[in-house]
Amino acid sequence: MLLTRSQFFWRTSVCKSCRTLSTSCRTKVGERRASEQLPSTPARTRFAPSPTGYLHLGSLRTALFNFLLAKATGGLFLLRIEDTDKRRTIADAEERLYDDLRWCGLNWDEGPDIGGPYGPYRQSERTNLYLEHSKKLLQSGHAYRCFCSSEKLNELARRRASLGLPSDYDRTCEGISVDESDERASTGEAFVIRLKVPAEPPEYVDLVYGLVGKPNRNKKAQKHGEILYEDAILLKSDGMPTYHLANVVDDHHMKITHVVRAAEWMSSTPKHLLLYDAFGWKPPEFAHVGLLQDSSQQKFSKRKGGLNIRRFEEQGIFPEALLNYVALYGWSHTKTSDVMSLSDLVESFDLRFTKGNTVVEPHKLMYLQKKYAANLANANGPEFETLVDRVFKEVQQEFETPLWHPERTYPGHLLGQELRTRIADVLRHTAKNYTTIEEFFNNHIYLFYNAPFPEIDHPGEMHATCEDLWPRLQLVNVKFREVLLKNWTDAGLKETTTAIVNTLSRELDKSGKEMYKIIQFYLRWAIARGGSGPPMHTTMALLGRDTCLQRLDELAAMMDSNPKKATRTDSQ
Numbered sequence: 403m404l405l406t407r408s409q410f411f412w413r414t415s416v417c418k419s420c421r422t423l424s425t426s427c428r429t430k431v432g433e434r435r436a437s438e439q440l441p442s443t444p445a446r447t448r449f450a451p452s453p454t455g456y457l458h459l460g461s462l463r464t465a466l467f468n469f470l471l472a473k474a475t476g477g478l479f480l481l482r483i484e485d486t487d488k489r490r491t492i493a494d495a496e497e498r499l500y501d502d503l504r505w506c507g508l509n510w511d512e513g514p515d516i517g518g519p520y521g522p523y524r525q526s527e528r529t530n531l532y533l534e535h536s537k538k539l540l541q542s543g544h545a546y547r548c549f550c551s552s553e554k555l556n557e558l559a560r561r562r563a564s565l566g567l568p569s570d571y572d573r574t575c576e577g578i579s580v581d582e583s584d585e586r587a588s589t590g591e592a593f594v595i596r597l598k599v600p601a602e603p604p605e606y607v608d609l610v611y612g613l614v615g616k617p618n619r620n621k622k623a624q625k626h627g628e629i630l631y632e633d634a635i636l637l638k639s640d641g642m643p644t645y646h647l648a649n650v651v652d653d654h655h656m657k658i659t660h661v662v663r664a665a666e667w668m669s670s671t672p673k674h675l676l677l678y679d680a681f682g683w684k685p686p687e688f689a690h691v692g693l694l695q696d697s698s699q700q701k702f703s704k705r706k707g708g709l710n711i712r713r714f715e716e717q718g719i720f721p722e723a724l725l726n727y728v729a730l731y732g733w734s735h736t737k738t739s740d741v742m743s744l745s746d747l748v749e750s751f752d753l754r755f756t757k758g759n760t761v762v763e764p765h766k767l768m769y770l771q772k773k774y775a776a777n778l779a780n781a782n783g784p785e786f787e788t789l790v791d792r793v794f795k796e797v798q799q800e801f802e803t804p805l806w807h808p809e810r811t812y813p814g815h816l817l818g819q820e821l822r823t824r825i826a827d828v829l830r831h832t833a834k835n836y837t838t839i840e841e842f843f844n845n846h847i848y849l850f851y852n853a854p855f856p857e858i859d860h861p862g863e864m865h866a867t868c869e870d871l872w873p874r875l876q877l878v879n880v881k882f883r884e885v886l887l888k889n890w891t892d893a894g895l896k897e898t899t900t901a902i903v904n905t906l907s908r909e910l911d912k913s914g915k916e917m918y919k920i921i922q923f924y925l926r927w928a929i930a931r932g933g934s935g936p937p938m939h940t941t942m943a944l945l946g947r948d949t950c951l952q953r954l955d956e957l958a959a960m961m962d963s964n965p966k967k968a969t970r971t972d973s974q
Contacts, residue, residue, distance in 0.1 A: 438754045441687075444477035445660045449503075449510075450649065452484045453495035457502040457711045459762065460664065460694045463728040467662040467691065469508050470729075470751040480656060481513035483524045484649070486642045502711045506721045507744050512656075520656040525648050532643040535651050535681070536595050536636055544680035545636060547583045547593040548575040571596065571633045595637040597646065603632065603672035609689035610755045614668060634673050646670065650677045658686050665690040665759070691732040692759040718792060718839035723770040731760045741773045768837045779833035790829060794822045796839045797850065806840050815851035824849060827944055831936040848931040849944060855931055855957070872961050874910060875924055878902055879954045882942075890947040895939035899925075928957040 447468035451461055472479040481503070483496055500515060512518025522528060539545035548571070559569035576598065578586075587593055605615035636647040643651075653661065668690045678685040714724055722743055729747055730740055734754050742750065778786040800806055801815045816824055828846050829836065836842055847853055881902050885894060899921060907917035925938040929950050935941055942950045 438752050440471070440475050440752055441660065443475070443659075445471050445475045446478050446480065446656070446658050447472045447660050447662065448480040448482050448653070448656065448658050449508075450482040450484050450652070451499060452487060453492060453499065454487055454490040455492065456495060456498055459709045459711070459728055462502075462506065462711055462724070463691075463694060463731065464663060465503060465508055466506075466725055466728055466747075467689075467733070467755075468660075470747055471660055471662060471753075472511075473748045474751040477659075478511040479508075480518070480658070481510035481523065482652060482656070483514050484645065485524055485526045486529075486644075486648060488526075488642075498712065502715075505715055506711070506725055508725075523656075525643070525652065528648075528652065529642065531655070532637065532648055532651055533641065536643070536647065539597070539636070539677075539680060540595065542680060543598070544676075545595050545597050546576050547578070547587060548596045548633075548635075549578075549586060549591055549593045550574055571631050573631050573633065576631075576633070592639045594635045594639050596633040597636050597673060597676065599632045599634065599673060599676060601631070604675060606671060606675055606688070608668070608671075609687055609753055610691060610757060611668070614671070632673065634670075646673055647677070650674050650681075653686055654678070654681070654683045660687045660689065662689045662691065665692050689753060689755060691755050692757060694728075694731055695759050695761050718796070718842075719767070719771060720774045723767065723774045726770050726774075727767045730766070731762060732756055741770060771837050772834055775829075775833040775836035779830050782830070786829075787826075790822065790826045793829065793839050793842060794825050797821065797825060797843055800843060801851075806843065812851045821850065824944065828935075831940055831944070845934050848929075848933045849935070849941070852949075852953075853931045853933075855927075855960075871910065871920065874906060875920075876958065877906065878921065878924060879951075879958055882954065883951055885947070887947050890943065892940050892943045895942050896937075899939055929953045 449461075449465040449468050451457070451465075457465075469479045471477070483499075485491060485496070496514075503510070510516070512520065512523060514521075514523040517523075536545065540547070550571075554574075555571075558572060562569045575583075575596075583593075605613055608614045634646050635644050637643055652658075671688055671690075675685055711724070715721075725744055725747070726740070726742055729742070732755055733751075734756055735742075735750050737746075737750055775789070778789055798821060801812050804810055804812075815821070828849055829842075832842075832846065835845075843850075881898055882895075885898055899918075903914055903918045903921055906912070906921070907914045910917065912920075922938055925942070926932060929938065929945065930941055936944070
C-alpha cells in the first residue's frame with residue numbers, strides 16, 4: 403500500500419520511548435511491537451538466488467529468515483532460480499546451491515527440482531510471461547521503449563558524473579509517439595523497456611524501518627539545468643527481464659506474501675511498488691535487514707568469495723551451528739541462551755529484526771561449534787558417530803597424503819579401527835573445545851602418532867626448572883613404571899600423579915601447587931610433546947601404558963646425554 407507522508411502520520415504516531423511508528427503504544431518489556439509480530443495467516447516466502455556465484459553467509463541468512471518466517475506461521479518456503487543473466491552464470495552454481503541449502507537443513511516446499519503449483523521456478527523458463535507483462539506496461543503508459551545507444555548513455559553518465567550527479571536517464575525517448583515506437587521496434591531497431599518513474603518516488607512502510615521515503619534528488623540537479631529520472635530498465639535489448647520486472651511478476655504469480663531481503667534493495671522497493679500499482683496488484687510485505695560485513699566493513703559478496711558455505715562444510719563446521727550463527731546477526735531474541743537448533747529458531751522466530759549493518763565475528767561461530775560438539779559427545783548417539791567418521795576420514799587422508807602439513811611425515815601412525823577408536827575417545831574428552839577438523843588434528847596430533855619433541859628455541863623458566871630438577875624428576879618415570887596395566891586408568895594415573903607431587907614437594911621444599919605445575923609440564927613435554935589437550939592423566943590413559951613409558955624413556959635418554967638438547971630438538 404502506497405501512502406503519502408501526511409496520510410501515514412494521520413494514521414500513526416511516533417512512540418518516543420521505543421522510537422517506532424504505531425497506532426498506539428502499549429509496549430512493555432518483553433512484549434512484541436505490532437511490526438515485530440508474525441502475521442496471523444500462513445506466510446508464503448521465497449529465496450531467489452542467481453546462479454552467478456555460490457551461496458555465502460549473507461545469502462544464507464536471507465534464505466534462513468524467509469524459511470523461519472514461513473515455518474513459524476505454518477506457511478510455505480519457495481526456492482526460485484533467477485537465471486536471466488546468462489553471461490555471468492556459473493555452470494555448477496545451481497546444483498551447488500541445492501546441495502548447500504540441503505546440507506544446512508533448509509528444505510523448500512516448491513522449487514525448480516520438485517515443482518509446485520506456480521511453476522516453473524526457473525526464470526529462464528518464464529520469459530514469455532515477462533514479455534506479456536512488459537507489453538501491458540507499454541499499453542498502459544507506465545513504461546516506454548528506449549532506443550538510446552550505449553555510447554549516448556555512457557556520454558550522459560560521464561556528464562552527470564562531472565557534475566556530481568547520479569547517472570540517471572534523461573528521458574530522451576519518453577516523448578517518442580506510440581506509433582513511431584512500434585514502427586522502430588518492428589523494423590528490428592534495438593531497444594530496452596524502461597519504467598516511467600515519477601520525479602519523487604512513493605514512500606512505503608517497511609516492517610523493519612517503518613516509513614521509508616527518498617529525498618527529492620532533483621534540487622541539486624536543477625541547479626545545473628538537469629532533471630533526474632530513475633526510469634529503471636525492465637526488459638533488456640536481448641528480451642530478458644531485469645530483476646525489477648521479473649521478481650515483481652514472479653512474486654505476484656507465486657502468491658508471495660512476505661519478502662525478507664537485504665537493505666541494499668530498499669532504494670529499489672519504490673520502483674517495485676510502482677509496478678505492483680501499475681498492474682493493479684497487492685504487494686507483499688517487505689522487511690529489509692542490514693548487510694553482513696567483514697572486518698573491513700565490506701559486505702559479503704559471492705563474487706568476492708564471501709565466506710562460501712562449502713568452505714564451512716569442508717572445515718567440519720556443523721550446519722546447525724552455522725544456521726544458529728547467521729540467525730544471530732540482524733535478529734534479536736528473548737531466549738536466555740544463544741544456542742538454538744533450527745526447530746528452536748522456528749519456535750522463537752518473530753520479526754524482531756535489528757536496523758543497520760553488522761560486522762560478523764568469527765569467534766562467535768567457534769563458540770557455537772564447541773557447544774554443538776559437546777552436545778553430540780554427551781548424547782553419544784548416531785550423530786556423534788557421524789562426526790567421528792568424518793574426522794577419521796580426514797585424519798586418515800592426512801596420514802596418507804599430507805595436505806595440512808605437506809612437509810611432514812607421520813611414522814608409526816595409528817591405522818584403521820585403532821585410529822577411529824582413538825579419535826572417538828579423544829572427541830569424547832575434548833568436544834567442548836572442538837572447532838574444525840584440522841585444528842582438532844593439530845591440537846592432538848601426539849595422540850595419533852609418535853610425534854617428535856617440539857623445537858624450543860628459547861627455553862623458558864619452566865624448561866630451566868625441569869633441567870635443574872632432572873635428577874629428582876626421574877622419580878616420575880620410576881613411579882609410572884610401577885603402575886600395573888590394570889591400574890593404567892584415568893583415576894589410577896591421577897592418584898599416581900598426586901602421590902608423586904606430594905613426595906617431590908616435600909623433598910624439594912616446594913609447595914604442592916608449584917610442584918604439580920612442574921610435573922604437569924614435564925609430562926606434557928615428554929608424552930604430549932608440548933601439545934594441548936585433556937588433563938595429562940586422561941591423555942596417558944588414552945595413549946596406553948607402553949606408549950607413555952616409551953616416551954618417558956626417550957626423554958630420559960635425551961636428558962641424560964645432553965639436557966640442553968632435549969629442549970631444542972628438531973620438530974620434524
